[in-house]
Amino acid sequence: MSLPLSTLTTRLLLGLCLATGAHAAERDPQALDVLPGLGKYLHGLAHFSLSADSETDQTLNTDQVVEFHHRTDVLVVQPDKLYVSVQQPTAARQFFYDGKQFVLYDGHYGYYTNGPAPATIDALLDDIAARYGIELPLADLFRWGSTTADEVGISEALVIGDEQLGGYTCTHYAYRQPDVDWQLWVRKGPAPLPCRLVISRRDIPERPRHSVNFDWDVASVPAPGAFTFVPPANAQQVPLQRLTPPERPEVQP
Numbered sequence: 001m002s003l004p005l006s007t008l009t010t011r012l013l014l015g016l017c018l019a020t021g022a023h024a025a026e027r028d029p030q031a032l033d034v035l036p037g038l039g040k041y042l043h044g045l046a047h048f049s050l051s052a053d054s055e056t057d058q059t060l061n062t063d064q065v066v067e068f069h070h071r072t073d074v075l076v077v078q079p080d081k082l083y084v085s086v087q088q089p090t091a092a093r094q095f096f097y098d099g100k101q102f103v104l105y106d107g108h109y110g111y112y113t114n115g116p117a118p119a120t121i122d123a124l125l126d127d128i129a130a131r132y133g134i135e136l137p138l139a140d141l142f143r144w145g146s147t148t149a150d151e152v153g154i155s156e157a158l159v160i161g162d163e164q165l166g167g168y169t170c171t172h173y174a175y176r177q178p179d180v181d182w183q184l185w186v187r188k189g190p191a192p193l194p195c196r197l198v199i200s201r202r203d204i205p206e207r208p209r210h211s212v213n214f215d216w217d218v219a220s221v222p223a224p225g226a227f228t229f230v231p232p233a234n235a236q237q238v239p240l241q242r243l244t245p246p247e248r249p250e251v252q253p
Contacts, residue, residue, distance in 0.1 A: 031157035031173045032149050034186055039144030041192050043078075049217040050074040052138060057208035065206050072137045075222040079120045083226050084136055095136060096229040097124055103229040104134065112231060113240045131242055138212075153177045162188065166215070170195035179203035191218070 052072040057065050070088040075081075080099030086092070092107035097117055102124065105112040115132075117124050125142075128134040149157070160172035163185065170185040179202050185195040197212045231237070 027149075027154070027157045028159050031159050031175070032154070034171070034173060034184075034192065035144040035149060036146045038186060038192050038194065039142060039148075042142050045076070045078065045218055047077045047218075047221050048075075049220060049222060050076075050138070051215040052212050053215075054210065054212045056210045057206070059204070059206050059208060063206065065208060074138065075226050076121070077222055077227070079122075081222070081224075081227045082121050082124070083222070086137060094229075095134075096227055097121070098227045102128065105229060105231075105235070107232075110232070110235050111238050112229070112235055113238050114229075115240045132240065165195040166213070168195060193218075 050073070052074070054070050054072065055067050056070070057067055059065050068089070070086060072087075073083075073085040075083040080097075082095070082097040084095040086094075090108065094103075094105045094107065096103040096105070099119060100117060101114055102117045103112055103114040118127050122142075125136065125139050128136075154175050154177045156174070156176035158174040160174055160183075162169055163172050164170075165185055169188045171188055173184045173186065175182050175184070181200045181202060183196075183198040185197075187193045187195055193216045194214050196214065199210045201208050
């Protein structure tokens with residue numbers, strides 16, 4: 001059976017690339033531009049609800065890789081209302097922010113802690129990470145700006161193509177940065193919402209993966225009471241621990 005010349009040429013070129021290990025790092029402008037565009041769009045939403053189903057690989061002591069599932073629900077009213085719930089088989093955590101204080105509640109053990117908070121969600125995310133080491137799920141999606149790709153060291157950015165996910169046409173992108181490969185699917189059209197995210201670790205021999213499928217609601221306004229924490233019966237308050245003690249001014253003799 002004979003093959004068209006174009007097919008033969010393609011196969012010969014592919015075989016040559018595989019044989020020589022030829023590979024050129026590429027930073028496609030379209031793949032880079034979608035990231036700050038995504039961050040700008042999310043920041044511009046007055047409110048939204050988000051449900052994310054995640055699968056995370058973990059390596060056992062026997063070197064076997066197993067997958068764990070968890071669900072994250074997020075409610076946002078800009079600029080100063082945030083609720084996050086993470087449900088796992090052995091854990092249940094909730095985070096409340098009402099513009100004045102935040103509360104972190106562990107429903108598995110019945111403990112909660114709270115502290116004062118800045119006046120905006122953006123400032124809150126930076127503050128609780130620096131002071132207490134609290135990193136909220138999916139927070140990085142909201143932090144992309146025009147310089148972020150260079151700051152995190154993205155060396156490759158590719159456009160893979162369009163796919164159907166959850167009833168939407170989403171463009172598939174692939175990125176590489178130190179020790180991490182990740183893929184992002186973004187909804188096409190005027191609402192560039194993330195459809196799916198996959199992160200793969202290259203610094204671990206098993207190359208564990210973390211994947212997330214997103215379900216967005218940008219029409220419904222979350223109820224105001226969703227951002228206020230009401231301690232359940234028998235819940236116990238515990239002190240909030242800083243990562244490092246605050247600096248104290250020198251006392252002059």
